[in-house]
Amino acid sequence: MGPGHNRFFLAAVVLGLALLTGVAVAGTSGVAATDTTTTLEESADYTTLEGVDASTLYAADHDHVHECAAEPPADFSAPADGNDTIGWFDGYWYNQPLDIDATDGLTEDELEQVSARTAARFEALRCLTFEEIPPVEIVDREAFAEETTGQYGEVDEQTRLFDNAQFEALLLIGGTEDSVEVREADRSATVGGYYDFINDEVVVISDDPDQLQLDEAILAHELGHALQNQHFDLARYERNTRDLDNGKLGVIEGDVHRVEQQYLEYCEEGVWNEPCILDDAEDGAGAGEPPSWGLYFMQFQPYSDGPNFIDHVYEQGGWDAVNAVYDDMPRSAVEIIYPERYGEFTVADLEVPDRSDDDWERMTFEDEPDYNVIGQAGLSAILMEPAYDFNPIVPQEEFLNIDPETGDIDPENPLNYDLEATSGWEGDKLYVYENDGQAGAVWKLAWEDAEDATTFLDAYEQLIDHRGGEHLEGSENTYVFDDGSDFDMAMTVIVDDDRLWIVTAPTLEDLEGVHADVESVEPPADDDDDTADDEAGDDAANDDDTADDSIPGFGPAVAVAALLAVGFVARVGDNRPGE
Numbered sequence: 001m002g003p004g005h006n007r008f009f010l011a012a013v014v015l016g017l018a019l020l021t022g023v024a025v026a027g028t029s030g031v032a033a034t035d036t037t038t039t040l041e042e043s044a045d046y047t048t049l050e051g052v053d054a055s056t057l058y059a060a061d062h063d064h065v066h067e068c069a070a071e072p073p074a075d076f077s078a079p080a081d082g083n084d085t086i087g088w089f090d091g092y093w094y095n096q097p098l099d100i101d102a103t104d105g106l107t108e109d110e111l112e113q114v115s116a117r118t119a120a121r122f123e124a125l126r127c128l129t130f131e132e133i134p135p136v137e138i139v140d141r142e143a144f145a146e147e148t149t150g151q152y153g154e155v156d157e158q159t160r161l162f163d164n165a166q167f168e169a170l171l172l173i174g175g176t177e178d179s180v181e182v183r184e185a186d187r188s189a190t191v192g193g194y195y196d197f198i199n200d201e202v203v204v205i206s207d208d209p210d211q212l213q214l215d216e217a218i219l220a221h222e223l224g225h226a227l228q229n230q231h232f233d234l235a236r237y238e239r240n241t242r243d244l245d246n247g248k249l250g251v252i253e254g255d256v257h258r259v260e261q262q263y264l265e266y267c268e269e270g271v272w273n274e275p276c277i278l279d280d281a282e283d284g285a286g287a288g289e290p291p292s293w294g295l296y297f298m299q300f301q302p303y304s305d306g307p308n309f310i311d312h313v314y315e316q317g318g319w320d321a322v323n324a325v326y327d328d329m330p331r332s333a334v335e336i337i338y339p340e341r342y343g344e345f346t347v348a349d350l351e352v353p354d355r356s357d358d359d360w361e362r363m364t365f366e367d368e369p370d371y372n373v374i375g376q377a378g379l380s381a382i383l384m385e386p387a388y389d390f391n392p393i394v395p396q397e398e399f400l401n402i403d404p405e406t407g408d409i410d411p412e413n414p415l416n417y418d419l420e421a422t423s424g425w426e427g428d429k430l431y432v433y434e435n436d437g438q439a440g441a442v443w444k445l446a447w448e449d450a451e452d453a454t455t456f457l458d459a460y461e462q463l464i465d466h467r468g469g470e471h472l473e474g475s476e477n478t479y480v481f482d483d484g485s486d487f488d489m490a491m492t493v494i495v496d497d498d499r500l501w502i503v504t505a506p507t508l509e510d511l512e513g514v515h516a517d518v519e520s521v522e523p524p525a526d527d528d529d530d531t532a533d534d535e536a537g538d539d540a541a542n543d544d545d546t547a548d549d550s551i552p553g554f555g556p557a558v559a560v561a562a563l564l565a566v567g568f569v570a571r572v573g574d575n576r577p578g579e
Contacts, residue, residue: 064271065094068319069124072096087124089133094120095273102277105211111136114277118220121272122227125259127319131230133223134200140209145188152184162363165432165439166372169504170382171460171467172294174486185291186299193218195225197234202226216276217264224256232326240368243347243375243428246301248329250336254306255322261307261412294385297415301377304415305336312339333377334425337417347373348427348446355516360433360440374443376425380417383459386466393462394419421459424452433514440489440505440514447498457493457500464491472508476519480508492518 069087070079076096079085087094096117100110115136123129155163160180167173173182192215193204202222206212228234234252239245267276290296309330313321328343335342352371354362364370384399386392399419401410430443447453461477468485472478477493490508494501494517503518505511511518 064266065124066127068127069094084129086127086129087120089120089123089130090116092117092120094124097274102214106214111214114214114216115219118216119223121263122220122224122259125262126227128227128231130227134202134226136202136204136219138204138206138212138214140212141205141207142209144205148184148188152180155180158363161434161439162432165441166430168487168489169430169441169443169502170374171463171487172382172385173292175488176486182291182295186295190290193222195222197229214277216278217260217267220263221256221260224259228252228256237329241373242298242378243332243373246333246375246377247331247336249302250306250309250333251325251329253302254310257303258307258310293388294382297381297384298378300415301333301417302336304413305417308413309336309339333375337376350427350429350444350446352429352431352442352444356433357513357516360435360513363432363434371429371431374428374430376422377417379422379425380419383419383421383463386463391466393459393466421456424448424455438506440510442515443502445500450497453495453498453500457495478519494518
């Protein structure tokens, strides 16, 4: 398993939007926008519609689904084309009422009915038909956490060493923590459900162990991934760097999340003919702050920017245009952040020569790239996190999309990854070096021009200070992280016009061993710094498909099976980024 071994895991998050603004809330898993768990049988505004024919319901519902959806007959009888009919699946039309009381959970038969109608509703919004739907299981969060622990326990030591070293270079997770354990805790706490396309099953996670409740919006999201897999074969996509992963997930998650948002909006506004089943997870069970906001933001970008990207494509040619994107996927999160750059942006393919000495060895991985590409979304994420330590580098009002009139965060696109400090990013590569169980890193970043490189460096130096780095007197850009810091290491930054090199090592003495071009640890006799010249020469040439597809990067989570999970990032949100 290599550093970029990224299983198909897209997860929904259980954080409420209020948490993003620093306000603690209870009951933020599931759909936190309302404070009630609605049942299919009754609510304050609706009563069961069993016995009402389709002619009564059609006018209310059909205006809100896509014109591709078939019109249900008055008696909800099966269409002649069966499951080939958009808006009908396995015996149920999208607006067909069900005689179900979900207050005490669902029986197996009731779950099958709700799943079939949810699939029909998703079809009516997305204009694709299900061949079949996978089995759906509801599990409690404790059981899910135990399963997650077993999956992360299979991460090998080489991958673990690489992962820890890269997060130290990112100044995101320090050496006092194990980054793989942080990932595990993040997934256990924030995922609301997932689709396992290897075993072809959907799992919805309930925060009430005594009464397993279904959240219909999460179910719709995960069934949406099953629908994608049937039509577009999600397993074919390489997602082995962070940037490549965020780019492709921007399409995969953006597509499903866009439909889910519309589905949920119809639930909350009473557009569907009867109330949806929404699990509000009272008392906030299972919800809370993520173990690392930076990691969370890094993974959440496809969920935040993806729907807007899909909107952009949809406006140009409807669902046919969206479907065509699956054959020409973005190769960077930049194309998701800036939809108008789709198909035009090319990641700089940087050459990073191995300048380590005989004591240090660059880590390599079989059948995986030996480096990670972090990307603009990842860089923005690491600069966002200090705001939650009450020491902002980027003020919250710059990265939270807040309505100036209401003060509310945009539930469809809560985060802004287009930051001044990262907008000039053109590419990066991060390599890790090993010496007897210790690790160092060499991270090279390319910018549009020297001014953009300096702008990012200014912000990154603030991050160094925030993490407890102390500037080495007499040096240009060398820092030591000692007592009082979670980052027990040394770091130097080399500035070379529109290129930056960031080198980390366990000690000052090790810096030159990891990368010979670093400045001397002693104050240089001459102020002229020619050590920044790298013999490698940047090959800012266009990234071809083969090069990009061979890139590595430890994905949003390590799973034994390929998983598509829906994260509940602020369900006002559902924050999980993803799954």
